[in-house]
């Protein structure tokens with residue numbers, strides 16, 4: 510009989526972070542991670558923009574990303590294997606929300622909440638924005654919310670860092686697709702793979718990203734989540750900018766940052782839910798480019814060099830993650846629904862879920878606000894700063 514103590518479905522950044530942290534805090538049973546996409550071609554993690562920010566409007570999101578940022582700063586050294594640093598290219602170039610006159614009062618409120626949690630965010634005047642981006646068109650801007658500690662990193666390298674360290678500590682990765690989680694009355698008993706093989710385990714963690722909602726539905730646990738396509742365009746500019754950009758969010762929602770000498774840009778378009786990886790270049794040329802060219806004149810002459818679509822595991826109820834155990838299906842745990850902010854939460858989620866399983870309670874950060882039960886209890890975590 511094939512058995513494990515813990516099965517994790519999905520070996521992206523979440524599954525790998527949870528697996529690594531379980532081992533790190535001392536869990537020595539058999540952990541098996543099932544991953545259906547050995548090259549991670551369609552996984553959300555490598556398709557992410559990698560933005561890391563503490564600029565949130567809810568205590569739990571501020572705490573999670575503040576914790577994760579400290580971990581990312583040390584990641585190359587703490588996750589090194591045989592002296593080889595786990596480089597994640599974390600560039601602390603800052604994160605900047607640009608604001609119109611109407612938006613500024615709300616950003617000021619957000620700034621004071623962030624400061625209560627130790628985040629060095631600042632509200633900048635429109636003139637001060639020019640110190641950060643000298644080419645910025647500030648005609649229609651009143652200022653911005655900025656945090657110099659934040660920035661962006663390479664999501665694929667983070668995932669590999671967690672995965673390699675989990676494997677080093679004895680976690681097994683099996684590149685097969687889970688067809689369903691198996692249950693017996695009120696408890697999980699394992700998984701059945703698409704090839705028919707059955708594995709037994711008393712704990713199954715659903716870290717299947719945008720596909721996780723379908724697995725949950727199969728065992729009668731619907732979640733307020735759907736997969737949602739998000740596109741990213743990368744382009745060259747004819748005239749380089751004077752300074753390296755922070756990850757900057759235009760008031761329209763179009764965001765941009767440097768990627769080496771290129772610019773990477775994305776936008777949360779209106780689109781139908783579902784698994785869809787089609788790139789529509791018209792999104793860039795018709796909607797994003799005019800906004801980009803208006804904001805920074807150097808973006809008038811561009812050449813698109815790459816474009817891709819990835820999936821948000823989009824929480825339709827409150828845009829936030831669903832983390833923890835299910836209240837009545839014993840042994841069923843989940844870390845899903847991260848929408849557009851999973852990369853900046855992965856270290857905190859990994860340690861939190863590992864603690865909940867190993868010690869029976871959260872120790873590092875109390876993730877209770879993100880529990881499954883909040884929907885039935887009408888205790889949503891309403892986050893205003895969603896990208």
Ligand SMILES: Cc1cc2nc3c(=O)[nH]c(=O)nc-3n(C[C@H](O)[C@H](O)[C@H](O)COP(=O)(O)OP(=O)(O)OC[C@H]3O[C@@H](n4cnc5c(N)ncnc54)[C@H](O)[C@@H]3O)c2cc1C
Pocket residue numbers: 518519520521522523524543544545546549551552553554555556557558559560561664685686687688716717718719720721724739740741775818819820821844845847848849850851852853854
């Ligand atoms: C375009 C885009 C931009 C983003 N930008 C940011 C950003 O700037 N900052 C930020 O913090 N976050 C961002 N995100 C969100 C972030 O990338 C995700 O929240 C995060 O990567 C989710 O990680 P995950 O491990 O849950 O999902 P994934 O990386 O998708 O991993 C889930 C894995 O489960 C596997 N799987 C699914 N079903 C099964 C099954 N039945 N059997 C076996 N394996 C299965 C999949 O193959 C996949 O590899 C962005 C996302 C996108 C798409």
